[in-house]
Amino acid sequence: MKISHYFEFEEHVTGGIHESVAHQRKMLDHVGIEYTTEPVLDADVFHTNVMGPRSVWYARRARxxxxxxxxxxxxxxEDFGDSFRFTNTLARPLKPYLKWAYSHADALVCPSTYNQALIEKYTDVSTTVISNGVDQEKLAGFESLEAEYRNRYDxxxxxxxxxGHVIKRKGLETFVELARRKPDIDFAWFGPLDMKLKGRETTRLIENAPDNCTFTGFVEDIRGAFAAGDIFCFPTHEENEGIALLEAMSAGKPLLIRDIQTFSWLDDGEECLKVSGDIDGFETxxxxxxxxxxxxxLGANAKQRSEAFSLSAVADRYHDLYQEVTR
Structure with a gap:
């Protein structure tokens, strides 16, 4: 079996989507499925990760x-808004485009049951939930970087x-306000800033953050973030799954998260503390x-729960899906 595993805009898209594609390709290697990253039609399956115009064109030709x-x-x-400059404006016309684009597939892969529920309102194309997974090899040895990264960022x-990317949708306002209310605790957001892409409100929140709230910018070795951090605070308002959350779990970090549908599979008081209310709830x-x-x-429980999301545990789902669509 040969897969055309295409990632439109691969040189430009970063963050969770980029990581997911990297994970998928490692999983295909794990189960011995041959693939090319080029959009070709001499393959058994055409698998696209971003339904841009080139992907739709190739999908139509493939079918x-x-x-x-x-x-x-x-x-x-839903996931596109409150991300970068102009994304709120683009989110409205994006939905009808995605409804049309996703309709060109024979099968859709959703990273979570929450995402699946959204997509089933877009199209009647068959959906399958397959987690983005967590690359445990990428985090190996993170503990050794603790002193270095804590010293680097004081x-x-x-x-x-x-x-992750510093964007409003991920709970930037809550993160900054929580730091303001807890001046004796250090807060650090590890991830690209890309200030030229930020909206006015996002820029204001970053520039006016208290002294105990550090925005590191891009970190070459992301293991340093999990070495330096103790409590993974993820007050995101909207998420399709959250690879960084899975990574934090794999690193044995306790989670402080917003109680949104995406995280319904996590148990409050077991792997995490969930907050359904406002900033007062996060502070408590x-x-x-x-x-x-x-x-x-909480950290030990999170680490144990994360084993089900390891790439080796998820990989066979792709083999099964490809077998199903080629019958």
Whole structure:
């Protein structure tokens, strides 16, 4: 079996989508499935990760030539807003475009049941939930970087941290305000800033953040973030799955998260503390997480739960899906 595993805009798209594609290709290697990253039609399956215009064009050609099309649903209009400058404006016309684009697939891959529920309102194309997974090899040895990264950013434990692009949708306002309310605790957001792409409100939040709130910018070795951080605070408002959250779990970090549908599979008080209310709820939960024993228990449970999302545990799902669409 040969797969055309295409990633339109590969040189420009970063963040979770880029990581997901890297994970998929490692999983295909794991199960011994041959693939090319070029959009070709002499393949058994055409699998596209971003349904841009070139992907739609190739998908139409593939189907007309009897090649089944699999498309990932990384992008939704709901997930697109409050990201970068102009994304709120683009989110409205994006939805009808995605409804049309996703309809050109024979099967859609959704990273979570929440994403699946959204996509089933877009199109009646068959959907399958396959997690983006967590690359445990990428995090190997992260503990050895603790002193280096804490010294680099002048961080004292317990450090509240987040990993990923600094965007409003991921709970930037809550993260900054929580730091303001807890001046004796260090907060660090590890990830690209890309200030020229930020909207006015996002820029204001970053520039007016308190001194105990550090925005590191791009980190070459992301293991340093998980080494320096103690409490993974993810007050995101909308998420398709959250690879950084899975990475934090794999690193044994306790989670402080917003209680949104995406995270319904996580158990409050077991792997995480969930907050359904406003900033007061986050402040109360964070006060609980200053307890070393609670952090250790939640972190150990999170690490154990993350094993189900390892690339080796997820990889066979792709083999099964490709077999199904080629029958």
């Amino acid at each position: 007309s030539n009897g090649v089944p099309v699999v498309a990932h649903t990384h992008v939704t209009a 961080l004292d434990p317990p450090v509240v941290f987040l990993v 939960a964070l006060e609980r997480l200053t307890d070393d024993d609670l952090r250790a228990r």
